[in-house]
Amino acid sequence: MRVVQTGNGPNGVVGFHGWSGDHTTFDPLLKNLSENVTFYSFDLPGCGQSPEPKRWEMKSLAREMAEELIRLEKRDLTLVGSCSGGVVAVFTIRELREMGKGEVVGRLVMIDPFGFCPWYFNLFLAPLVGGLMYAATFANPLGRWITNWSLKKKRAGKVHLTESFRQVNHQVTIKYLRMMEACGSPDQFQGMKIPVEILMGGNTFAAVAESVRMWQKALPQSNVKVLEHVGHLPIDEAPDAVREVVFRRPFKKNIPKLKKMPAIQAREARELRNELTRGDMKGPPAWDFDSSGNSN
Secondary structure (H helix, E strand, C coil), X not given: CCEEEECCCCEEEEEECCCXXXXXXXXXXXXXXXXXXXXXXXXXXXXXXXXXXXXXXXXXXXXXXXHHHHHCCCCCEEEEEECXXXXXXXXXXXXXXXXXXXXXXXXEEEECCCCCCCHHHHHHHCCCHHHHHHHHHHCCHHHHHHHHHHCHHHCCCCCCCCHHHHCCCHHHHHHHHHHHHHCCCHHHHCCCCCCEEEEEECCCCHHHHHHHHHHHHHCCCCEEEEECCCCCCHHHHCHHHHHHHHCCCCCCCCCCCCCCCCHHHHXXXXXXXXXXXXXXXXXXXCCCECCCCCEC
């Protein structure tokens, strides 16, 4: 599987791109990457320079991705899924746990994720006419331009929603669409215990907003952040806001260090402990501790 590594820090972050994407999806996040981070950006199976999966079925594909993550020989990775890559990510986490390797991923970040295949995508799967509709929308320059123009309210600035379809294998994108349609809803992941953060564009598709509600219901621990004035591609439209969440590490509680006990006092404490566990102590100890920890 094609994976591009950026950085060599102790904190590992893995990116799964979305529909029609490849490993370059995450390039806007890698500017001035912290020396504490290593970012692994994958071409998912069948995309970019990666071979097609063994089977076009989500569980099987996720098992392949789980095996790839295990090969990284890292623990507590942050797994980032953009668009439909969020679905691949959560399936992969479940596969890792079924393999007894749940420690590999310690945190999930979903960026403008879908949770189901909306009706307008299902049109592309319709017998006979679906392929023609897909070709008219994504497989020619005029169709891509019209589609991007019609979705101008779902993007910010000069971001192009359909440009990534220019170089894709269209047979593969259709296969991903069929796989998404068949993989089931987010409620199958109820009870999965993992920290989850979801980023959603304030101007994204209604289907994404509905999907986020579904993900929140299935994974109630999810922390959702809405990025105002941002559409369906937050990585391109608001990279700084996305970077802040993706590379944020959970805070560790500071545990105060105890003062080292003097050697003589430590020896006496060990002797007292041994006497108490033997049960043969004949009298009170030569000293004890008051509630403040001072010896008497």
